[in-house]
Amino acid sequence: MPYFDAATSAPLHPVARQALLAALDEGWADPARLYREGRRARLLLDASREAAAEAVGCRPDELVFTASGTQALHTGIAGALAGRRRAGRHLIVSAVEHSAVLHSAAVHEGQGGEVTEIPVDRGGRVDASLFVRALREDTALACLQSANHEVGTVQPVAEIAEVCRATGVPLLVDAAQSLAWGPVEGGWSVLTGSAHKWGGPAGVGLLAVRKGVRFSVQGPVDERESGRAPGFENLPAIVAAAASLRAVRAEAAQEAARLRELTALIRARVPEIVADVEVVGDPERRLPHIVTFSCLYVDGESLLHELDRAEFSVSSGSSCTSSTLTPSHVLKAMGVLSEGNVRVSLPPGTSRDDVERFLTVLPDAVASVREKLGAPVGDASPSGLEELILDTLGKRCPLPVIELAKAIGRVVAGGTVTVISDDEVAELDIRAWCHLRGHEYVGEKPADQGWAYVVRRLI
């Protein structure tokens, strides 16, 4: 069945599999030991580091392997912040960073540090001038992803890196989503990556720290990986990670062009074949393999199940999906609709046929969920009201928006509908609904229970 969730985890690249098998035989011993098996392991580790460093665009002695991309981020942020403690305790992150970055930022704040979150535009792109303006004398570190993991938007890293360098603030770049496609351009100071995002195995992250960047690893360490990643090296996986990074890079230019066409096809076709849909993310400055859209009057989990039944595996930034009850902070920061959200991220090798088939099953999948939820069909019979209050307490996304959509026709143009809701995403989705349908979002105020969201009918 077509797996369209490469941005969560790419299927293992054949080269990774082959290298992993070979290294299970040749690279299981401790590279710190002096005997034959240890020396062989050391050679493999050194060669892997050289290959990875070349792909990243740094010196081998600037790069260490960690147990995951998350660990690389946690270690990189804590180490860079501690290394710059004398400069101050101010941390800058974009609002759409991976949660691992935001978790690190929250810990920093909990320890008395200060965090500035830089907002993004409706396309998910950070405003470089806002980012630059946030730089202060006491800024210890700035963090910016190379590209967003949920909507694929590429960030202005080179531009921001230049200003950071000029002001002496180190820039950490989370390159997890883009490393498969090429090195990160510009003068970054710290860079992280995650092998299972590019078709390598799980269990391997990259942390590169440029020479000259003040860096002080926090917590207990040992003599492994230059004292930056404690614990026995996962060498077979490291070998597989490095080999597959080299392999995907060799195919990157051609595959990027091919996948970009396929995601462009989805971007163009989805609004034609599904009503009330918003394609999100920057239409131009984007990764080749990711496309994300949200469907009104649909809950993400049900839509995922429908698509799964139709044999398509995608993910969703909607609330109520999987173990999370809050919507994606990325969609929230972008101010776009979070309900009925679908992220399609194509692994290398995805065929046009599969994408065409996805576009064939999507409308039925959406229609099926909408039908079950009682989504509005046609306009409600006008009642000529000036004002209407909808009590949707206890109802979860997307029900409050469905009720709003059904009710809006009952008030006159210029009239208001007030939705009382205790659903966490109500504001985001009501705002986004107004944006999509051309109505005015007037504002919100606390109600006896939950909040009252006021919408003015314009058309």
Place this chain on the structure above:
Amino acid sequence: MPYFDAATSAPLHPVARQALLAALDEGWADPARLYREGRRARLLLDASREAAAEAVGCRPDELVFTASGTQALHTGIAGALAGRRRAGRHLIVSAVEHSAVLHSAAVHEGQGGEVTEIPVDRGGRVDASLFVRALREDTALACLQSANHEVGTVQPVAEIAEVCRATGVPLLVDAAQSLAWGPVEGGWSVLTGSAHKWGGPAGVGLLAVRKGVRFSVQGPVDERESGRAPGFENLPAIVAAAASLRAVRAEAAQEAARLRELTALIRARVPEIVADVEVVGDPERRLPHIVTFSCLYVDGESLLHELDRAEFSVSSGSSCTSSTLTPSHVLKAMGVLSEGNVRVSLPPGTSRDDVERFLTVLPDAVASVREKLGAPVGDASPSGLEELILDTLGKRCPLPVIELAKAIGRVVAGGTVTVISDDEVAELDIRAWCHLRGHEYVGEKPADQGWAYVVRRLI
């Protein structure tokens, strides 16, 4: 070539290899996702957790998988200390814990915590009464390994766990070396393990925290592994780890009996075939597969190279081996000879033939190193001196001891030899030499350069 360093990393068990291959196909997706590949991954993760928990002797919801045994220890110690912050900030560890425990203890001390290190006897075993006496009202956590990784000595865990439980102090047990042989008995609170020690793959550790133990994970976390081990699960390796733990346990009783005989053979034979050797570690209460000995007038690195040339891979706790310049803290804590140290740790399946062959090549390997270093042969011609001073400044282990051994015959019985040395291990090895040769270690005092170590000839 025979690999006798299982205590560093065991070769991959065939079951682990098989399970890893299967899980690369079935378990590469994100277990937190709702689609088919994700649900399949979740099932594999759940089944692995159940299998591992059964082997450990805990409930599945008490056990999480970490990226390494080291990470399990760092997380376990920091989490247990933080969970008990109200009780106090006193931490107890044995002096022969794995360096990952001692690194955590050092960090705790650096943050204002207090650490008590419990000494061990010459066999490497912690005195339970000393351990118990160290428990205080403000003790937040006590740490004790199930068995020592360098000399194989089994620790009195059950006895200490009982007292800890009675006094309300949680006991963390590092079970890395013993999990292959059976569960840890007694009422431990936190337990850690490392898959590559039992023939599983690298990249997987275990952290079990009993229900009711106050535990507060430090640093950034996410929703994975109950919030105790952030980052994408390394599922193929987890599956392989759990499967191989079950497999080695099925073979454990029989294999333990077989390896115990082989290590007993080494323990008995080495002193017969090599002069001036000390077999270290508790002769009875020990792991089946580990035996350690130290050879006078030999440096560990040269001996390892000689054995490697003879196709045997062993490790050493001597200084000057591999990347470390200090002798093993374990040998130091035991007060035994550190020079010419060899640890033999037999992987399951080791044949008697290989062990016999090891015993055949060992004497020549030792003799060859001794010859190169000019180790003493026969007694020095007596000079009838009352007192002799040896300047060995700048000479590294084992040269100061070799010079001492050559000189002792030149003083009369009751006379003294004073060794001036700036080698870090001189005291340890001169003390151990006196113990082995029946002379008196009088004491040490600072010299103009280095230290002066005074030895009285007794026989």
